[in-house]
Every structure is written in structure tokens, then in C-alpha cells.
Amino acid sequence: MDAGKFWIVSFIVSLIFLVLTRWLITNEYFFFAGYQVLQFIVLATAWNILGGYTGYTNFGTGAFFAVGAYSAVVLHKLTTLPVPVMMLTGGVMSGVIGFGMGYLTLRLRGVFFAIATLALAIVAQTLIVNWDYVGGSRGIYIIRPQHAPISGSYIQYLYSLMLALTWISVAIARTIERSTLGLGFNAIRDDEQAAEAGGVPTLRLKLIATTLSGALMGMSGAPLPYYVTYLDPASSFNLSYAVNSVAMPMIGGMTNWIGPIIGAVLLGTIQQLATVTISSALNLLIVGVLLIGFVVIAPNGIVGLVQTRWRARIR
Amino acid sequence: MFSLDLAVNAIVAGLLLGGFYAAVTIGVTISFGMLDIVNIAHPAFIMLGSFVAYIVNSKFSVDPILIGVVMTPVFFLIGMAVYEIYYYAFERRGEESIQGLAFFFGLLFVGEVALILVFGVDYRFVEAPYIGLSLHFGFVDLPLRMLIPFLVSLLMLAVLQAFLGRTFIGRAILAVSQDRLALQLMSANPSRVKRIAFGISIATASLAGALLIIIQPVEPSIGRDYIGRIFAICVLGGMTSFPGMLAGAVLIGIVESITSTFYGPSWAPAVAFGFLLLTLAVRPAGILGR
Numbered sequence: 001m002d003a004g005k006f007w008i009v010s011f012i013v014s015l016i017f018l019v020l021t022r023w024l025i026t027n028e029y030f031f032f033a034g035y036q037v038l039q040f041i042v043l044a045t046a047w048n049i050l051g052g053y054t055g056y057t058n059f060g061t062g063a064f065f066a067v068g069a070y071s072a073v074v075l076h077k078l079t080t081l082p083v084p085v086m087m088l089t090g091g092v093m094s095g096v097i098g099f100g101m102g103y104l105t106l107r108l109r110g111v112f113f114a115i116a117t118l119a120l121a122i123v124a125q126t127l128i129v130n131w132d133y134v135g136g137s138r139g140i141y142i143i144r145p146q147h148a149p150i151s152g153s154y155i156q157y158l159y160s161l162m163l164a165l166t167w168i169s170v171a172i173a174r175t176i177e178r179s180t181l182g183l184g185f186n187a188i189r190d191d192e193q194a195a196e197a198g199g200v201p202t203l204r205l206k207l208i209a210t211t212l213s214g215a216l217m218g219m220s221g222a223p224l225p226y227y228v229t230y231l232d233p234a235s236s237f238n239l240s241y242a243v244n245s246v247a248m249p250m251i252g253g254m255t256n257w258i259g260p261i262i263g264a265v266l267l268g269t270i271q272q273l274a275t276v277t278i279s280s281a282l283n284l285l286i287v288g289v290l291l292i293g294f295v296v297i298a299p300n301g302i303v304g305l306v307q308t309r310w311r312a313r314i315r
Numbered sequence: 316m317f318s319l320d321l322a323v324n325a326i327v328a329g330l331l332l333g334g335f336y337a338a339v340t341i342g343v344t345i346s347f348g349m350l351d352i353v354n355i356a357h358p359a360f361i362m363l364g365s366f367v368a369y370i371v372n373s374k375f376s377v378d379p380i381l382i383g384v385v386m387t388p389v390f391f392l393i394g395m396a397v398y399e400i401y402y403y404a405f406e407r408r409g410e411e412s413i414q415g416l417a418f419f420f421g422l423l424f425v426g427e428v429a430l431i432l433v434f435g436v437d438y439r440f441v442e443a444p445y446i447g448l449s450l451h452f453g454f455v456d457l458p459l460r461m462l463i464p465f466l467v468s469l470l471m472l473a474v475l476q477a478f479l480g481r482t483f484i485g486r487a488i489l490a491v492s493q494d495r496l497a498l499q500l501m502s503a504n505p506s507r508v509k510r511i512a513f514g515i516s517i518a519t520a521s522l523a524g525a526l527l528i529i530i531q532p533v534e535p536s537i538g539r540d541y542i543g544r545i546f547a548i549c550v551l552g553g554m555t556s557f558p559g560m561l562a563g564a565v566l567i568g569i570v571e572s573i574t575s576t577f578y579g580p581s582w583a584p585a586v587a588f589g590f591l592l593l594t595l596a597v598r599p600a601g602i603l604g605r
Contacts, residue, residue: 112550120588284424295404
């Protein structure tokens with residue numbers, strides 16, 4: 001299937017999914033939980049553009065995500081712009097940060113980029129904690145508009161937006177995967193020196209990957225203030241975003257666009273169930289243990305497991 | 316408002332803090348700098364060290380530093396076990412990069428969540444006779460709570476420096492960091508040497524954790540604040556040398572202390588990161604590097 005067809009088909013699939021869920025399901029909790037799972041699909045897919053395709057680990061998902069959320073807070077206080085515009089702005093902000101981080105650290109070994117992103121989360125949090133306009137460490141209350149711009153409740157509106165973003169990011173990831181850009185990314189992942197010698201403009205490609213990945217994370221963070229209605233640094237910069245967005249592609253499989261989706265749906269659903277039935281601290285433990293277990297036992301994730309079985313059967 | 320008293324006190328406090336940071340970083344200088352194992356889970360082991368010190372201290376009121384020293388063999392064994400898993404799962408397959416990083420990241424996270432599940436998010440502290448006392452030289456205050464960790468840290472640094480330079484195993488560890496292939500040609504087994512070295516790097520976390528809980532009350536997630544600091548110091552110091560690391564640690568300690576004295580403690584975490592980015596962008600070889 002070529003890229004254009006995939007965009008159309010995935011759009012139709014998303015649209016049918018949207019119509020079906022909104023038509024058949026009346027329980028508000030479904031949309032509340034569904035929003036989270038979709039948000040994790042976006043985060044995992046965005047992470048995978050840099051991590052899975054290009055081979056650079058980003059531990060700063062929380063920072064990019066929260067920058068998107070706090071951009072929306074600033075816009076909310078200054079203007080009455082609709083949420084999709086806030087998502088775009090959040091995306092631009094996080095994209096710029098991704099570009100800056102990449103520009104400063106990507107000329108060195110990949111490890112330094114990983115460490116710098118880990119520290120970025122802490123510094124961005126420090127800045128927000130000290131910034132009283134957006135609530136500082138106390139956090140800030142956001143009052144949702146009374147009516148959603150489309151029919152249905154506000155949560156259903158946010159759910160629909162997140163579904164649209166999911167469609168866009170998955171289609172972008174799939175397009176990159178099958179394009180020369182994706183080939184360049186893979187060349188960098190497999191052997192950066194060889195890629196450089198072979199004429200791949202490595203620094204430029206890496207910057208494209210970090211910017212795009214950061215921008216998508218920022219976009220997925222922008223509706224957060226309206227979703228939770230109370231935003232504070234400790235929860236929006238939570239390390240669990242980073243752990244989840246690393247764990248989901250690793251568990252699903254990093255070489256393929258479907259891997260992050262599998263991982264996000266699986267882990268996202270398990271976490272929703274565990275949060276409701278057991279406790280939220282324990283569900284984070286589950287994610288961590290699954291992450292360690294998968295990287296040790298099945299480094300290519302579920303997709304990798306299926307592929308090996310597939311090949312064995314063909315022989 | 317700027318005053319000389321305040322500035323001198325801030326610098327002295329920063330110096331003491333920096334000495335302590337050296338104890339926190341030395342494990343990463345060994346694992347990351349010398350062995351090329353990116354152990355971002357090191358803060359989790361330090362937290363474990365703090366909580367062991369807290370439990371034993373609150374039950375039997377033993378001196379925390381003594382606990383830290385006594386527990387080093389246990390941490391050494393834990394370190395060897397972690398390296399064993401890391402070796403078989405990643406290093407042997409040649410997949411150390413991204414999966415290996417995720418492995419340590421998972422360990423960091425699991426360590427933190429496990430400690431939260433057991434101890435909750437309350438701040439814990441230890442009791443020792445010297446906590447709360449301080450020496451006075453003119454207008455300069457030297458709180459023993461900072462001075463003693465500083466001295467213990469320097470002592471640990473000196474012992475490890477002597478160990479690496481004077482003993483056979485120590486020299487073998489330095490050899491691994493310089494040229495792994497050459498060591499193999501001398502018919503030594505690099506992974507065995509690395510296992511011991513990694514064990515030592517985790518063993519330092521036992522003592523560093525005990526020092527940490529003397530300096531400040533501890534709750535499981537503060538380990539995270541140390542990630543940026545530890546790696547900033549390690550990179551500043553040029554990755555492999557202990558004197559360079561000490562210089563980096565003192566530099567960051569002093570700048571952080573001045574920042575929190577004159578701008579407020581909530582800005583201090585940003586300092587280390589600024590240094591890290593600046594060093595990576597301008598001088599990746601570190602301040603004492605060539």
C-alpha cells in the first residue's frame with residue numbers, strides 16, 4: 001500500500017471507529033479511559049520515530065508532553081482560541097525544544113542525548129515550578145468551556161481530537177517508515193559512521209527526527225489541561241510518561257509502525273484496569289517490570305516474536 | 316541583597332556539598348566512564364543505600380556511616396548480579412545501546428516505585444550525635460552534618476584511587492577502560508574484570524546513600540534529582556579521572572549553593588543541567604580534558 005492510500009484508509013478506519021464508539025457507547029468512562037489510551041498511542045508512536053527508527057533514546061517525554069500542556073495553559077489565559085490551535089502551538093513549542101536539544105547534543109554519542117533528555121525533564125519542571133503565571137508548584141485550575149464545539153460532552157470532544165491526532169501521527173510514522181527518509185533513519189540506527197560515509201546527511205536527519213518526535217509529543221499534551229481541569233508540575237512532568245513511552249514501543253516492537261500501537265493499547269488498557277481495581281503505584285510497577293522483562297527476554301517486542309514464528313513456519 | 320558573609324558561607328557550603336557529590340558520582344564514573352555501561356539506575360541504588368541506613372538506624376540506632384560501610388559487600392554482590400544480567404542480555408549479543416539503556420531506565424523506575432510502595436512518600440531521616448552541631452570560624456559556619464560526609468567522601472575517593480592504581484585488579488579495571496581488546500590479547504577476561512568493577516561501582520552507592528540521608532531527609536523520588544547532577548559532574552570531570560570528577564563536583568556544588576542562597580533553592584536543580592548542556596556543546600572532553 002503506498003503512502004497516499006494508507007492516509008485515506010487509516011482515515012476511514014479512524015472515522016468508522018469514532019462513529020461506532022460514539023454511537024454505541026454511552027458510558028462516559030469509556031471516553032475518559034479511551035482518551036488516555038489514544039494519548040499513549042501518540043506518545044509511543046512519536047517516541048518510536050526517534051527511538052525505533054533512528055536509534056536515539058529519549059527519556060524526556062514528560063518534558064515535551066508538559067511543554068505542550070503548559071503552552072495550552074498560557075494560551076487559555078491569554079486568548080479564547082479553540083483546542084486544535086492550542087495543539088498546534090504546543091506542537092511548535094515542543095518541536096523547537098526538540099530541535100534545540102538535538103542541535104546541542106546529537107553530534108556526540110547517542111548516550112549523551114539520552115542523558116541530556118533525562119535532565120531536560122527536571123529543568124523544564126524547575127522552570128514551570130518557578131513560573132507563577134501558570135500556577136507554579138501549586139498548580140492551576142482550568143475551567144472547561146460549557147459546551148463542546150461539536151455535539152456530545154466535552155470529554156467526547158477531546159476524545160475525538162485525540163483520535164484525529166492518533167490518525168495523523170500513525171500515518172506520519174507509516175509514511176516515514178516506507179520513504180527514503182525512513183531508510184536514512186534506519187541507516188543511522190544500524191551504523192552511523194557507515195551512513196555518514198555513504199552520504200546520508202546524518203545530523204540533518206537526526207534533527208528532523210527529534211523535532212518531529214518532540215512536536216507530536218507536545219501536540220498530545222496540549223489538551224491535557226482541559227482533560228484533567230487541574231494541572232500541576234508534579235503530575236504533568238511525571239516520570240511515568242517517559243517510562244510508558246519507552247516501554248510501549250519496546251514491548252510492541254520498534255521497527256514497525258504497528259508495534260507502538262500494540263504496546264500502547266496493551267499497556268494502556270492494563271494500566272486503566274489496574275488503576276481502577278488495584279492501585280496506581282502498583283500499575284507503574286507492572287509497567288517497569290514488563291519493560292525490563294521484555295528488553296531482557298524479547299528485545300524485538302511482540303512484533304519480533306510474531307515475525308520469528310512466521311518465518312519458522314514458512315521454512 | 317549581596318553580602319560578603321553570605322557569599323563566603325555559600326561558597327564553603329558549596330565546597331562541602333561538592334565533596335559529597337563526588338561520593339554520589341564516583342560509582343557512575345566507574346560504570347559509565349570506565350566500563351562504558353550507562354548505568355542511569357545508579358540513583359536508585361543510592362536511594363536503596365539511604366533506606367537501608369534509615370531502617371538499621373531507626374531500629375538499632377547504629378551510626379549511618381558505619382551501616383553504609385558494612386553494607387558495601389551486599390551492594391557489591393547486587394552489582395555483580397545486575398552486571399551478569401546486563402552481560403547475558405545485552406553486552407554479549409552486542410545490543411548494549413538502546414535496549415541496555417531501557418533496561419537501566421526500567422531498573423531506576425522499578426526501584427523508585429518499589430521504595431514508594433514499601434515506605435510511602437514521607438521524608439525519612441537518621442539520628443546521629445553529630446547531626447545538628449556545627450563548628451564556627453569567625454562568620455563561617457561548618458555544619459558537621461555536611462563536614463563529615465565531605466570528609467568520608469574524600470576518604471572513599473582516596474581509597475578507590477589507591478585501589479585502582481596500586482592493586483592488580485585495580486590496574487586490570489583501568490586496562491578495561493583503556494583498551495578492552497588489548498586486555499583480551501593478554502588472555503584476561505574483560506567481562507570478569509567488568510563484573511568486579513561494576514560491583515564496586517554499586518558498592519559505593521551504599522556509602523553514598525548513607526551520606527545522603529545524613530545531609531538531608533530522603534524520600535524515594537529525590538533520587539531523580541541526582542541524575543542530571545551525577546552525569547553533569549561525570550562529563551565535566553572528563554569521564555574517567557577521579558581528580559577531574561572531584562573538580563567538577565566541587566564546581567557544581569559551589570554554583571548550586573550560590574544559586575540557592577541568592578536566587579532560592581527551587582532554581583538549584585537547573586544549574587547542573589545548564590552545565591551538562593554547556594559542557595556537551597562546548598567542551599565534551601571535560602574541564603580537565605585535553
